[in-house]
Amino acid sequence: MKAWQAGIASTILMIALWQAIVTLTGLPRFILPPPGLVAETIWESRELLAEHAVITIAEVLIGLVLGAALGWLSAIGLTASPVARALVRPMLVFSQAIPVFALAPILTLWLGYGLGSKIAMALIIIYFPVTSSFFDALMRTNPDWLGLARVMGAKGWRIMWHIRIPAALPGFASGLRLAAVYAPIGAIIGEWVGASKGLGYLMLLANGRAKTDLMFAALIVLAIFTLILHATVSRLAGRLFERSES
Amino acid sequence: MPPAPTLQLRGSASFGDDPVFSGIELTAEAGKWTCLLGSSGVGKSTVLRLFAGLGEGVDFAGSYDAGDGSLEGRVALMAQSDLLLPWLTVSQNIGLGAKLRGETVDHTRVADVLNRVGLPDKATSKPSELSGGQRQRVALARTLMEDRPIVLLDEPFSALDAKTRSQMQELAVELLAGRTVLLVTHDPAEASRLGDAILVMQTERIDHVAPPSGAVPRPVDDQAVLMVQAQLLARLREEAA
Numbered sequence: 001m002k003a004w005q006a007g008i009a010s011t012i013l014m015i016a017l018w019q020a021i022v023t024l025t026g027l028p029r030f031i032l033p034p035p036g037l038v039a040e041t042i043w044e045s046r047e048l049l050a051e052h053a054v055i056t057i058a059e060v061l062i063g064l065v066l067g068a069a070l071g072w073l074s075a076i077g078l079t080a081s082p083v084a085r086a087l088v089r090p091m092l093v094f095s096q097a098i099p100v101f102a103l104a105p106i107l108t109l110w111l112g113y114g115l116g117s118k119i120a121m122a123l124i125i126i127y128f129p130v131t132s133s134f135f136d137a138l139m140r141t142n143p144d145w146l147g148l149a150r151v152m153g154a155k156g157w158r159i160m161w162h163i164r165i166p167a168a169l170p171g172f173a174s175g176l177r178l179a180a181v182y183a184p185i186g187a188i189i190g191e192w193v194g195a196s197k198g199l200g201y202l203m204l205l206a207n208g209r210a211k212t213d214l215m216f217a218a219l220i221v222l223a224i225f226t227l228i229l230h231a232t233v234s235r236l237a238g239r240l241f242e243r244s245e246s
Numbered sequence: 247m248p249p250a251p252t253l254q255l256r257g258s259a260s261f262g263d264d265p266v267f268s269g270i271e272l273t274a275e276a277g278k279w280t281c282l283l284g285s286s287g288v289g290k291s292t293v294l295r296l297f298a299g300l301g302e303g304v305d306f307a308g309s310y311d312a313g314d315g316s317l318e319g320r321v322a323l324m325a326q327s328d329l330l331l332p333w334l335t336v337s338q339n340i341g342l343g344a345k346l347r348g349e350t351v352d353h354t355r356v357a358d359v360l361n362r363v364g365l366p367d368k369a370t371s372k373p374s375e376l377s378g379g380q381r382q383r384v385a386l387a388r389t390l391m392e393d394r395p396i397v398l399l400d401e402p403f404s405a406l407d408a409k410t411r412s413q414m415q416e417l418a419v420e421l422l423a424g425r426t427v428l429l430v431t432h433d434p435a436e437a438s439r440l441g442d443a444i445l446v447m448q449t450e451r452i453d454h455v456a457p458p459s460g461a462v463p464r465p466v467d468d469q470a471v472l473m474v475q476a477q478l479l480a481r482l483r484e485e486a487a
């Protein structure tokens with residue numbers, strides 16, 4: 001069975017299970033709507049869903065680009081400077097001890113109800129995985145390559161540019177893959193805490209009005225977007241940054 | 247190329263409290279091949295690292311120099327692993343030194359050295375597309391491109407199969423002619439073929455073994471070469487015992 005065939009089979013199985021649970025338990029549709037109803041809602045509310053999805057997608061993509069860029073720069077800075085490593089790494093580790101959920105209200109207070117606070121959430125949640133996986137890869141450069149470069153008379157940033165960074169790109173790529181999965185989480189948390197648009201906001205709204213089918217619809221749209229984002233980032237990162245090591 | 251200098255080292259080395267070698271005196275004559283033989287762990291590679299300027303972490307008491315002054319910028323290094331960067335083409339790997347120094351890569355010379363190692367059609371290949379022997383040829387081309395009067399070889403042929411190894415030895419002697427070459431090796435046969443001087447290193451002294459007569463590279467099946475090879479092996483076994 002090929003990967004896409006397995007994917008389709010597994011999707012069908014999941015929907016069948018879902019339908020079976022609804023049928024067997026007899027749960028009312030405001031607790032667990034059947035898959036058919038959710039599909040119908042996705043179609044009927046497509047304009048509403050699209051309107052909110054665009055906002056969430058924008059937050060995620062901007063957060064992803066900014067977080068990746070900031071992670072890239074931080075990792076290089078940390079690698080280049082032992083002083084920065086000594087001072088900043090404990091801060092990074094400490095920052096990981098703070099649950100991102102707990103930051104959402106503060107960010108909303110500081111940055112308002114608009115896109116800014118959600119982009120910041122997405123950025124914060126992906127910054128650490130990107131930075132740490134790229135940084136680890138930068139620090140793992142084959143020491144013999146570095147020795148050879150020094151014998152050749154390489155100076156300063158040229159070793160970073162010609163050897164360390166290209167050697168560490170596969171590490172950056174794996175950071176980006178994680179980031180593609182985490183970024184939507186950040187944006188949705190941001191929207192739950194305070195927003196007037198976005199899929200997370202729509203889910204809360206639907207929940208408040210007991211429109212469970214719309215909640216599920218928004219959830220499925222979000223999941224599909226995340227899957228597409230992850231697949232795209234994976235392919236792009238693979239093509240740009242990975243190679244067969246020999 | 248500027249005239250090749252004589253390499254000298256005299257002293258003791260340790261890693262913190264672990265002594266590596268002590269009271270060693272070593273000379274590698276100008277423009278000749280000097281083979282440094284010895285069991286693992288006697289510090290052959292440490293000697294090479296010191297000469298290469300990669301001796302941080304080594305506590306060295308003594309002196310080493312090029313006889314006529316500083317070693318800086320006059321040394322090229324070739325190791326057991328070819329150290330080719332997998333993301334660069336063969337040509338780019340050969341031009342790496344210039345790139346790292348911020349100089350313009352001389353593409354005519356890159357093509358020339360690639361020709362001399364016998365791989366003119368591999369310029370745009372990636373290292374992963376080459377065989378082990380071809381990769382070591384590229385490493386040799388990169389060493390030639392650096393055009394340094396002193397060449398340090400750290401078992402560069404030891405991972406190759408016997409036939410490829412003997413061919414690489416001949417090619418290296420031909421192309422590195424006139425340079426001061428210090429070859430660290432485990433292999434008595436290699437030392438016997440390639441050494442204008444053969445040094446056997448132990449932790450507290452270096453012995454000179456008379457090389458077979460004749461210019462390097464000596465034929466693999468020469469009686470005298472085989473005799474010296476056998477002597478060297480017997481000697482290494484004795485030390486280890």
